[in-house]
Amino acid sequence: MKFSVIKETILDELQLMQGIIEKRNTMPILANILVSASQERVELTGTDLEVGLKTQFEAMVEEGGSITVSGKKIFEIVKSLPDGQVINFKENEDLMMEISSGKSEFRVLCLPKEDFPVVPEAGFQKKIILPLDKIKDMIDRVYYAIAQEQRYYLSGALMIIKKNALELVSTDGHRLSYTSAFIEGLNPDEEIRVIVAKKTLAEIRKMSDDKMEFDFDENNLFFKVNNRMLISRIIESKFPNFEAVMPKDNPHVLLVEKESFSQAIRRVALLATERSKGVKLTIEKNQIKLYSSNPEIGEARDNLEVEYKGPEVEMGFNSQYLLDFLLSASAEKVRLELKDNNSAAVMRPELEGDIKYTYILMPMKI
Amino acid sequence: MGFDDVVGNARVKKILRLALQKNRVPNSLLFCGPKGVGEKKMAFVLARAINCERETTDACEQCSTCVAISGRRLPDVWEIGPEGQEIKIDQMRAMKQAAYLRPMVARKRVFIVDEAEKMNEPASNSLLKILEEPPLFSHIILLTSNPHLILSTIKSRCQVLQFTPVGKEDIRKLLVEKGYPEEKARIISLVVRGNMEEALDTDWEEIQNKREEAWAFFLSLLGERGSSAFLNTYAFAQRRLIREDFEKTLEILSSFCRDLMLLKERGEPALLLNPDYGTKLRALEEAASLEKMWDCLSQAERVISGLDKNLNLGLLVSSFYSLMGD
Numbered sequence A: 001m002k003f004s005v006i007k008e009t010i011l012d013e014l015q016l017m018q019g020i021i022e023k024r025n026t027m028p029i030l031a032n033i034l035v036s037a038s039q040e041r042v043e044l045t046g047t048d049l050e051v052g053l054k055t056q057f058e059a060m061v062e063e064g065g066s067i068t069v070s071g072k073k074i075f076e077i078v079k080s081l082p083d084g085q086v087i088n089f090k091e092n093e094d095l096m097m098e099i100s101s102g103k104s105e106f107r108v109l110c111l112p113k114e115d116f117p118v119v120p121e122a123g124f125q126k127k128i129i130l131p132l133d134k135i136k137d138m139i140d141r142v143y144y145a146i147a148q149e150q151r152y153y154l155s156g157a158l159m160i161i162k163k164n165a166l167e168l169v170s171t172d173g174h175r176l177s178y179t180s181a182f183i184e185g186l187n188p189d190e191e192i193r194v195i196v197a198k199k200t201l202a203e204i205r206k207m208s209d210d211k212m213e214f215d216f217d218e219n220n221l222f223f224k225v226n227n228r229m230l231i232s233r234i235i236e237s238k239f240p241n242f243e244a245v246m247p248k249d250n251p252h253v254l255l256v257e258k259e260s261f262s263q264a265i266r267r268v269a270l271l272a273t274e275r276s277k278g279v280k281l282t283i284e285k286n287q288i289k290l291y292s293s294n295p296e297i298g299e300a301r302d303n304l305e306v307e308y309k310g311p312e313v314e315m316g317f318n319s320q321y322l323l324d325f326l327l328s329a330s331a332e333k334v335r336l337e338l339k340d341n342n343s344a345a346v347m348r349p350e351l352e353g354d355i356k357y358t359y360i361l362m363p364m365k366i
Numbered sequence B: 001m002g003f004d005d006v007v008g009n010a011r012v013k014k015i016l017r018l019a020l021q022k023n024r025v026p027n028s029l030l031f032c033g034p035k036g037v038g039e040k041k042m043a044f045v046l047a048r049a050i051n052c053e054r055e056t057t058d059a060c061e062q063c064s065t066c067v068a069i070s071g072r073r074l075p076d077v078w079e080i081g082p083e084g085q086e087i088k089i090d091q092m093r094a095m096k097q098a099a100y101l102r103p104m105v106a107r108k109r110v111f112i113v114d115e116a117e118k119m120n121e122p123a124s125n126s127l128l129k130i131l132e133e134p135p136l137f138s139h140i141i142l143l144t145s146n147p148h149l150i151l152s153t154i155k156s157r158c159q160v161l162q163f164t165p166v167g168k169e170d171i172r173k174l175l176v177e178k179g180y181p182e183e184k185a186r187i188i189s190l191v192v193r194g195n196m197e198e199a200l201d202t203d204w205e206e207i208q209n210k211r212e213e214a215w216a217f218f219l220s221l222l223g224e225r226g227s228s229a230f231l232n233t234y235a236f237a238q239r240r241l242i243r244e245d246f247e248k249t250l251e252i253l254s255s256f257c258r259d260l261m262l263l264k265e266r267g268e269p270a271l272l273l274n275p276d277y278g279t280k281l282r283a284l285e286e287a288a289s290l291e292k293m294w295d296c297l298s299q300a301e302r303v304i305s306g307l308d309k310n311l312n313l314g315l316l317v318s319s320f321y322s323l324m325g326d
Helices: A007-020 A071-080 A130-144 A198-206 A260-270 A320-330 B011-023 B039-049 B064-070 B091-097 B122-134 B169-178 B182-191 B196-201 B204-221 B227-240 B245-262 B275-284 B290-307 B313-325
Strands: A004-005 A032-038 A041-047 A053-059 A060-063 A065-072 A087-090 A096-101 A104-111 A129-132 A157-162 A164-172 A175-182 A193-195 A210-215 A220-225 A229-234 A252-257 A278-284 A287-294 A298-305 A313-318 A331-337 A344-349 A355-361 B028-032 B077-080 B111-115 B138-144 B159-162
Touching: A004 A041, A004 A164, A007 A041, A007 A053, A007 A071, A007 A087, A032 B227, A053 A198, A065 A071, A071 B275, A129 A130, A130 A157, A130 A164, A130 A175, A130 A198, A130 A210, A130 A320, A130 A355, A157 A198, A157 B227, A164 A313, A175 A320, A193 A198, A193 A229, A193 B313, A198 A220, A198 A229, A198 B077, A210 B290, A252 A260, A260 A278, A260 A298, A278 A320, A287 B196, A313 A320, A344 B169, A355 B011, A355 B111, B011 B039, B011 B159, B028 B039, B039 B064, B039 B077, B039 B111, B039 B138, B064 B245, B077 B091, B091 B111, B091 B138, B169 B182, B182 B204, B182 B245, B204 B245, B204 B275, B245 B275, B245 B290, B290 B313
Parallel strands: B028 B138, B028 B159, B077 B111, B111 B138
Antiparallel strands: A004 A060, A004 A087, A032 A041, A032 A065, A041 A053, A053 A229, A065 A104, A087 A096, A096 A104, A129 A210, A157 A164, A157 A193, A164 A175, A175 A355, A210 A220, A220 A229, A252 A331, A278 A287, A278 A313, A287 A298, A331 A344, A344 A355
16 A cells, blocks of 8 residues: 655645544554555444444555554644644554655554454445534434433434434433434434434534535444544433423513523522522522522622513523523523423523523422 | 363353343342452453344354453453552543443443452442342443452342352363373373363472472361471461462361362272372371361451451461460
């Protein structure tokens, strides 16, 4: 294998690989990336147990072939070379990769390509094409509510593809974030429901283009953006029946200025207890009272004027959970829909753009 | 290396092949059996047979999947063992995370947990859910030589396969095939008591030295050389004893005890574990009572299990001696 390429072309791809390759030491081969050169193109493949990435770029290929090399080292080497330079890559007989540019030369130990796991391919026959920008916006709205802990069925977001609509849902058991978007022309044979791993969502966020192709097989999900393809192992678990959790009847509605609401929460949360981060909201005629107290430090109060005519409702919330929603909602005002002191609250941006966004938050006792 | 290349344990093989044939290999398995009887080999053969591209009831050892598993470079087949003294919860968490993901290349993921008795309690408990309801595409095989140290809650969730020591005849044949002379093969196959790995590892000189040492120990225990010899050799000099070696000495010692009991009860001489010591043993017949031999056997057993639990070697040996005295 022998090829040359300009630093910037390969650097971007190597940079993306850093997020993919295995950092723990479970399998040394997974810390490597597979470099394959053939007719004017070089393909890089990296994978850990969960996610894989295949990316291609054009290069001057003198001799085809493939080899695996430490993903971290090749990235560091390419990054350290001067900008705009041509870099030459060559495989030698001793299973080493020679990297040279100008007067700099490197020889890096490699592992044979046979050791590298076969990363599956997709045909993209289903012709499911999704607008990438919209999906990235949707991911931003569900990403933070993906559970951190050891419940595997919650360690990703549920993606539902149906006729003319795409939905993403995430939950960690305390809150649920739901987004849906109208996407014209989407017409799968049957409704698709898959859990997409958090890491995959993070990688999709890093991509940019106008569209993304989607495909799946028994074991994997495939996302193709331009010259790059993400392969994500399907998480085998049932996602909770979120439709059943969506409150149907929350009659007491009020609109709150997003900015002043989040600032008030931030102020009051300063004296909330570290662990629960709880703040108490008392919603009464035309005002919201915010209150927090920590027996070791003291207490804080704040007050917001709103338009509200319903009965008094007093609820405690985790302030961080409230802020997560307020930060990701893009409207100026948000709508709170409440039922009583102990039922889940529903929040939405006042004006819905082309992405519907609903946030359900369980109250806590304070 | 298919099932046929694993020596012994025909029953286990039969069960596994039947399960493979019906495509119903249990997802949670516990292999118990004495050390060195090929549990791990069997687990790896099973991992290959499950994933073999030829889809028979055995591993073909030729397809790329079988080769990759043998070379330990198939990312879907993991071997997990203790890190230091224990298997920790983080290792189990990493395993569980992978177990819920569909396999990368192979048909099934297989996780082989070696020395599963070394799982600490949190690690064991974290496995309960996945052992009870494992994903269809993941198999977890726990290996242990010490099943009573495995939590009962784990045992009840696994299909338990009991491995037996490999038959003397099987070991002898294997050793002869490997080029050992008949006589040596016979003695080694007797001494290792079904531990095949040990049989393959042993060096003849070493085993003879060990046996002589054990014989001296045995004699001193029977009181022929007086207690001070025993104390000098063993109780005070324990620092130079390497723990592992001592275990082996005790095991050989137990085999002498057993042989002596056999002789006293007029058993079949062909059953002697140490036929070459036959004459010497017969000379001792009068000196030792059955009770004493029985004591000695059970005390040796106790010390061996004590060594497993990291008890103080010096104290063990002293208590061994003092209890033997009665």
